[in-house]
Amino acid sequence: MDKQKQVLILPGDGIGPEVCDEAKKVLIHVNQSHDLNISIEESLVGGKAFEETGKPLPDDTLNAAKKSDAVLLGAVGGPTWDDLDYHLRPERALLGLRAELDLFANLRPAILSKHLADSSSLKPEKVLNLDLLIIRELTGGIYFGEPRGRSENKESAFNTMIYSKNEIERIGRVAFEAAQKRNKTLCSVDKANVLEVSVLWREVMTELSKDYPDVELSHMLVDNAAMQLVRDPKQFDVMVTGNLFGDILSDIAAMLTGSIGMLPSASLNSDNTGMYEPVHGSAPDIAGKGLANPIAAILSVAMMLKYSFDAKEASLAIENSIEEVLSEGFRTHDLEGPQDSKLSTSQMGNKIIEKLN
Ligand code: IPM
Numbered sequence: 001m002d003k004q005k006q007v008l009i010l011p012g013d014g015i016g017p018e019v020c021d022e023a024k025k026v027l028i029h030v031n032q033s034h035d036l037n038i039s040i041e042e043s044l045v046g047g048k049a050f051e052e053t054g055k056p057l058p059d060d061t062l063n064a065a066k067k068s069d070a071v072l073l074g075a076v077g078g079p080t081w082d083d084l085d086y087h088l089r090p091e092r093a094l095l096g097l098r099a100e101l102d103l104f105a106n107l108r109p110a111i112l113s114k115h116l117a118d119s120s121s122l123k124p125e126k127v128l129n130l131d132l133l134i135i136r137e138l139t140g141g142i143y144f145g146e147p148r149g150r151s152e153n154k155e156s157a158f159n160t161m162i163y164s165k166n167e168i169e170r171i172g173r174v175a176f177e178a179a180q181k182r183n184k185t186l187c188s189v190d191k192a193n194v195l196e197v198s199v200l201w202r203e204v205m206t207e208l209s210k211d212y213p214d215v216e217l218s219h220m221l222v223d224n225a226a227m228q229l230v231r232d233p234k235q236f237d238v239m240v241t242g243n244l245f246g247d248i249l250s251d252i253a254a255m256l257t258g259s260i261g262m263l264p265s266a267s268l269n270s271d272n273t274g275m276y277e278p279v280h281g282s283a284p285d286i287a288g289k290g291l292a293n294p295i296a297a298i299l300s301v302a303m304m305l306k307y308s309f310d311a312k313e314a315s316l317a318i319e320n321s322i323e324e325v326l327s328e329g330f331r332t333h334d335l336e337g338p339q340d341s342k343l344s345t346s347q348m349g350n351k352i353i354e355k356l357n
């Protein structure tokens with residue numbers, strides 16, 4: 001048995017706790033069945049943490065995250081906290097964790113299960129076998145650039161979109177390496193017809209491509225990329241882009257797969273220590289009703305096992321169980337299907353575990 005690994009679960013707000021409960025059940029299950037020697041801890045984050053401690057990212061949570069080998073985060077935010085000061089908002093916890101753990105590489109796969117082609121917002125033939133990986137730079141760009149703020153007279157506000165060569169290069173390398181393991185094509189997305197920061201982005205990606213002669217690099221402007229994702233998503237294999245563009249494009253890609261409730265993500269630093277989260281948010285409107293789809297959170301556990309713990313078999317077992325459940329026609333409420341195919345959040349979790357057995 002390997003050395004003990006510590007996983008920190010941060011359920012957070014809205015549907016976060018519900019989907020994390022199911023993900024945790026799956027993690028506990030594969031931990032036993034695959035002898036992974038993982039121990040699990042939980043901590044507060046987001047609005048919930050603000051209520052209890054006055055801070056969206058309490059020091060205890062941050063320290064626990066720094067000490068653990070991987071973090072699973074549910075979701076943060078909700079209307080309760082909309083009027084809070086910007087630095088107290090639940091979203092700051094997420095941004096704080098990303099920055100403090102240096103999780104610069106965000107991997108957002110958009111894979112369509114063949115059983116869900118009818119759930120996509122595009123015609124089934126446009127998305128059948130879709131398997132796309134969006135790599136989003138996560139600790140730089142306009143999300144973190146300084147200066148930022150409000151002018152003194154409050155009549156204007158500003159953020160700074162800034163990238164250094166180093167920041168572009170390190171996310172570029174992650175993307176080229178991912179492309180090498182897949183179809184060997186990489187599309188870099190920017191806005192180089194308008195933004196200086198994108199001109200630098202394009203220069204660095206082009207320069208970097210000399211180190212990866214087996215990968216075919218292309219560049220695309222972000223507005224066109226948004227359109228192409230909806231027109232013909234299967235033209236893409238790996239896409240790499242900055243923080244803000246990646247935020248937007250990954251939501252578009254998510255919808256192609258039928259529901260944002262299906263998509264996991266991994267945010268990694270240079271040691272592959274990572275934070276894993278469903279791409280969806282806290283969905284306060286359906287929270288606590290058993291309507292949420294736990295698959296994105298469960299697939300996030302599968303990504304954790306693969307990327308942080310090199311436990312490929314356990315990871316694949318989870319993915320296969322989910323496919324099996326979907327192939328039998330079971331759905332959650334976000335997915336299209338007859339009413340009698342619909343399972344609650346915990347019923348879906350239990351079905352997936354049943355298949356793992
Ligand atoms: C995401 C979310 C976050 C982001 C928000 C909640 C801060 O939309 O992870 O995509 O913008 O990065």
Ligand code: MG
Nearest residue numbers: 247248251279
């Ligand atoms: Mg987003």
